[in-house]
């Protein structure tokens with residue numbers, strides 16, 4: 001925790017990873033073997049032609065490199081920073097067997113940073129084919145679908161509930177890993193293809209699902225997830241209890257929250273990537289002690305390994321097999337403690353993970369000043385039902401190949417089709433699904449000769 005400065009908290013939210021210098025980027029690119037049938041390409045969910053973009057960096061063609069990346073992945077600048085590359089492209093690099101893998105993510109960042117800095121517009125809209133598509137949600141999946149549809153000549157409108165588009169990349173991933181301007185640039189690239197983005201527009205409140213299905217030929221539902229659910233324990237409405245999504249969003253706006261965290265004790269409940277974000281943000285806000293409570297063990301936690309390591313480096317403590325029983329407050333309604341109970345693992349549940357069971361009589365109290373809830377997110381049930389789609393507890397049912405829902409004119413992608421108990425969907429997977437939904441719509445019209 002030594003690198004956390006208390007004198008200027010906003011600086012604690014500046015990007016942690018340093019970019020490569022020109023010299024380093026050229027040298028790293030020249031280490032690539034430009035493999036035939038490259039395994040790194042197969043390991044990328046969006047199929048970026050990695051050897052080609054690396055070769056373009058080596059030859060000084062930075063624009064070409066950025067185009068290669070972004071052609072396959074419309075949120076490729078964000079993914080350069082947030083992808084678990086050691087599990088994907090870098091994990092598959094042949095150089096793992098001899099020296100060390102190529103720093104693919106960092107090189108991807110180098111090329112896309114160049115395009116951002118040089119204000120490049122990478123793509124053109126396609127010739128209009130007269131068809132209209134509404135995309136509900138302007139996060140990674142929605143932007144990706146919109147970008148590909150616009151390139152194919154569709155007239156696309158994104159309906160976005162927040163004040164800005166970009167979804168998770170704009171509001172949900174901590175600034176010190178992904179600064180907002182990177183996400184804004186990706187949104188801008190999509191807008192430059194004449195995609196209309198209606199922000200502050202909640203479908204079901206500002207415009208009905210029926211009106212959208214009437215006004216547009218097709219719909220792509222890419223609404224992601226909703227808010228963090230209640231813990232269902234006493235005291236969760238006390239001052240100082242936060243929803244992790246709102247908490248991270250507040251730090252993205254100006255790096256700070258109204259409550260002073262300096263010297264405070266924070267407990268984060270949950271052990272996914274959002275929980276890690278809540279914990280590491282608390283450290284950067286000056287908290288003296290940050291603990292993550294998780295009802296299962298290290299083995300079942302869903303956070304990426306690199307996120308877990310990052311939290312440990314920040315001095316975050318982990319209390320495994322521990323769950324909150326109630327949140328305790330003082331007379332003024334502020335949090336002062338959390339009563340926990342020890343757990344043990346019982347029989348496996350439907351998702352294969354063993355069910356945590358409370359150990360009777362093991363209750364104890366941890367004194368705290370703030371509690372951050374990060375136990376997953378609820379789903380947009382009402383909206384899904386307003387469109388009349390078949391779903392399983394808020395997971396929209398789709399044909400796996402085409403992402404078509406029970407309504408043949410509506411496609412769905414991203415978190416809204418991502419099953420429960422599998423942790424968070426990757427941004428890069430959502431981006432690929434967005435592309436797949438766009439291509440499936442196009443294929444449907446090509447098949448009947450309506451578009452060329």
Ligand code: SF4
Pocket residue numbers: 031032033034035038039040041050051092093094095102104
């Ligand atoms: Fe280059 Fe590694 Fe991909 Fe081969 S596997 S093309 S060495 S990045």
